[in-house]
Amino acid sequence: MSEAKRIDGKAAAAAIIARMKDAARRLADDAGVKPGLAVVIVGEDPASQVYVSSKARMAEECGFHSAKHVLSADTSESDLLALVARLNDDPSIHGILVQLPLPRQIDANAVIRAISPEKDVDGFHLLNVGLIGTGDAASAFVPCTPAGSMILIRDVLGSDLSGKHAVVVGRSNIVGKPMAQLLLAANATVTIAHSRTMDLPAICRMADILVAAVGRPQMIRGDWVKEGAVVVDVGINRIDAPERGEGKTRLVGDVAYEEAASRAAAITPVPGGVGPMTIAMLMANTLVSAHRAAGWDAPKF
Ligand code: GUN
Numbered sequence: 310m311s312e313a314k315r316i317d318g319k320a321a322a323a324a325i326i327a328r329m330k331d332a333a334r335r336l337a338d339d340a341g342v343k344p345g346l347a348v349v350i351v352g353e354d355p356a357s358q359v360y361v362s363s364k365a366r367m368a369e370e371c372g373f374h375s376a377k378h379v380l381s382a383d384t385s386e387s388d389l390l391a392l393v394a395r396l397n398d399d400p401s402i403h404g405i406l407v408q409l410p411l412p413r414q415i416d417a418n419a420v421i422r423a424i425s426p427e428k429d430v431d432g433f434h435l436l437n438v439g440l441i442g443t444g445d446a447a448s449a450f451v452p453c454t455p456a457g458s459m460i461l462i463r464d465v466l467g468s469d470l471s472g473k474h475a476v477v478v479g480r481s482n483i484v485g486k487p488m489a490q491l492l493l494a495a496n497a498t499v500t501i502a503h504s505r506t507m508d509l510p511a512i513c514r515m516a517d518i519l520v521a522a523v524g525r526p527q528m529i530r531g532d533w534v535k536e537g538a539v540v541v542d543v544g545i546n547r548i549d550a551p552e553r554g555e556g557k558t559r560l561v562g563d564v565a566y567e568e569a570a571s572r573a574a575a576i577t578p579v580p581g582g583v584g585p586m587t588i589a590m591l592m593a594n595t596l597v598s599a600h601r602a603a604g605w606d607a608p609k610f
Contacts, residue, residue: 316577329610365377405424432449451590474500500512527566532572
């Protein structure tokens with residue numbers, strides 16, 4: 310058994326970001342449009358805070374206008390909707406991201422529906438979901454994690470997945486369902502598995518492409534992986550790491566990496582796999598939105 314190729318999401322994201330910086334500069338210099346991203350966070354969930362800060366920081370690094378709105382955990386739905394309405398009307402903003410999950414007094418679906426589809430860089434609005442579901446991903450905003458995962462898969466297997474069986478473990482609106490749609494659009498045969506699936510290990514073992522998006526640390530074991538499969542680990546889980554010292558933690562994916570790497574042909578690590586690509590795709594969607602606002606053809610990534 311040989312060791313799998315480690316798919317370097319950090320390097321892939323860096324290459325995309327370098328191209329984006331050039332495109333953003335051209336758009337600003339020649340069309341006078343600076344891409345603008347607004348990120349909104351409600352409450353103090355520490356993991357969400359880290360994600361939102363890194364999104365805002367990356368937007369600045371790309372030369373975008375970046376606005377971060379931090380609202381208290383007891384914010385009402387109508388106050389959040391009022392902020393979304395203001396951002397919808399703000400011509401300096403091309404992308405709006407409201408970090409999920411939201412506190413329980415706020416209906417996340419109502420908020421997502423209120424975001425203008427033209428600024429929905431998360432790709433969660435019904436219009437964008439519908440465009441992807443009807444095979445028109447090119448004119449939609451595609452959710453960032455599935456979009457980034459598809460680029461990593463394309464880098465290994467090419468863009469036509471005819472004859473491949475893809476198994477997506479997880480059925481969330483953010484990752485599992487859109488991921489399945491994108492794999493289907495690329496001609497893969499797709500199975501969506503989830504917590505109620507019978508004999509999950511056997512289903513996973515059928516996968517030429519295995520996408521893990523369950524949010525349970527190292528749940529997918531090495532003997533669930535078919536020899537030669539491409540494994541994409543979407544999970545980011547913080548676990549205790551006493552071996553690093555008292556009170557220390559580390560990040561792991563949904564896949565037991567070392568075990569799976571001894572069987573897979575290629576596998577994404579955590580950290581440094583899908584995570585950086587998610588942020589790069591958010592920037593790409595914002596850049597595309599700004600191009601559309603300027604009446605320019607959008608770059609493709
Ligand atoms: N929470 C976890 N992932 C995401 C994401 O991609 N977008 C938003 N808005 N919230 C999230």
